[in-house]
Amino acid sequence: MMSNSSNKDALNVVLKKDKKLNMQKLPDRILQIIDELIDQYYEDDRYNRPWIIGFSGGKDSTVLLTLVWLALIKIKEDNPNAELKRQVYVVCNDTMVENPVIEEYVTTVLQTIQKAAKEQQLPIIVKTTTPQIEDTFWCCVIGKGYPVPNNSFRFCTERMKIKPTSTFIANQITADGEAIIFIGTRLAESQQRAKSIQKNETKGHRLAKHPLNPNTYIYAPIKELMLEEVWYIINAFPSPWGFDNQILFKIYMDASADDYECPTIVTNDSHRSCGQSRFGCWICTVVKEDKSQNNILYNKLAA
Ligand code: SF4
Numbered sequence: 556m557m558s559n560s561s562n563k564d565a566l567n568v569v570l571k572k573d574k575k576l577n578m579q580k581l582p583d584r585i586l587q588i589i590d591e592l593i594d595q596y597y598e599d600d601r602y603n604r605p606w607i608i609g610f611s612g613g614k615d616s617t618v619l620l621t622l623v624w625l626a627l628i629k630i631k632e633d634n635p636n637a638e639l640k641r642q643v644y645v646v647c648n649d650t651m652v653e654n655p656v657i658e659e660y661v662t663t664v665l666q667t668i669q670k671a672a673k674e675q676q677l678p679i680i681v682k683t684t685t686p687q688i689e690d691t692f693w694c695c696v697i698g699k700g701y702p703v704p705n706n707s708f709r710f711c712t713e714r715m716k717i718k719p720t721s722t723f724i725a726n727q728i729t730a731d732g733e734a735i736i737f738i739g740t741r742l743a744e745s746q747q748r749a750k751s752i753q754k755n756e757t758k759g760h761r762l763a764k765h766p767l768n769p770n771t772y773i774y775a776p777i778k779e780l781m782l783e784e785v786w787y788i789i790n791a792f793p794s795p796w797g798f799d800n801q802i803l804f805k806i807y808m809d810a811s812a813d814d815y816e817c818p819t820i821v822t823n824d825s826h827r828s829c830g831q832s833r834f835g836c837w838i839c840t841v842v843k844e845d846k847s848q849n850n851i852l853y854n855k856l857a858a
Contacts, residue, residue: 585622585788588776592626595735595761595774596641602732604772605642607724609819611834612647612661615739617803618788619777620645620668623737624795627677639678646723648684648819650715652692652836660806664798671796684723690714692838703840711836720819724771733770735762740775743782 581589596606608623610616623643630637647665649658665681672679688694695701695710704711728734765771777785789800 581792582784582787584779585784588622588780589626589629591761592623592776593630596626596630596639600733603641604733604735605644605727605731606735606737606774607644607646607727608737609720609739610645610647610665611819612657612664612803613739613834614785614789614803614807615741615777617794617800618780618785619737619739621788621792621795622776624677624679627679628675628795631676641678643677643679644723644727645679645681646684646720646819647681648716648720650692650711650836651685652715652838654835654837657806657834660802664796667798668796682723684719686715686719690718692836703838705841709841711841715836716819721768724768728768728770733772735772735774736765738773738775739777741780741782741785742778743780 606623608616608620610620627639627643630639645665645668647661649661653661665683668679669681672681689698692711692715695714696703701710702708724734724736762772762774765773786804790804794800
């Protein structure tokens with residue numbers, strides 16, 4: 556995992572770049588991903604399999620959605636009369652105990668995405684999932700008397716994050732037959748993440764079969780991107796839904812914890828670990844000290 560100082564070095568390098576890029580000026584590696592997405596969108600499949608993007612508002616899912624968005628725009632530009640039949644769901648889970656700074660940010664971003672998608676006539680639909688009442692943090696801890704989450708009894712990730720998203724995916728598959736889940740995982744993030752991606756891959760195939768859910772496929776379009784490229788896209792290229800990406804950049808600059816989010820989408824049976832994150836719950840008791848929230852608070856007070 557990248558240290559915080561090298562994380563910030565990477566951010567500073569990309570900040571110095573030209574901020575007025577257009578799509579043609581994107582590096583070949585990034586254009587290649589967009590071309591691959593276009594190719595995948597055109598794939599002739601029985602069900603017009605919907606794309607489901609797990610969106611946390613963090614840098615990787617923001618970049619993933621940015622590239623998908625650009626691919627859709629390019630399809631429309633190349634074929635103005637083409638009907639974009641395949642739906643793209645942007646699914647964000649709200650645990651109902653989110654870090655308030657992040658919650659405010661994510662809510663605004665999601666509203667902006669939905670509005671811009673409608674204006675640009677893109678088949679993008681925003682969905683927010685929440686835990687069932689009996690699975691919420693307060694119901695479990697106060698109502699059922701569970702101990703607060705800890706490393707040996709961490710009921711929260713499964714109930715508050717994974718289950719709501721999995722239910723949405725299962726319902727979608729019931730309705731559409733099959734679905735492709737897009738994940739913003741990158742090989743360079745950590746060895747564990749790299750292993751998790753490679754475990755299900757079939758050489759030469761873009762899509763991997765989901766190891767647990769039938770009729771579900773996994774696609775990790777940005778898996779080859781390095782951290783510098785992720786920040787490059789966020790800082791040098793305007794958000795296609797018209798949001799100010801500098802707000803996201805500032806959230807990361809203000810937080811100092813290692814960048815790790817509790818998963819909302821399960822891609823294998825071992826990918827259920829959790830840790831501290833600027834995109835985590837404010838009640839999180841799994842970590843002794845939440846450096847991320849401390850830094851956000853410190854920076855707010857110092858401002
Ligand atoms: S951030 Fe903490 S409380 Fe929230 S789901 Fe992850 S481990 Fe549980």
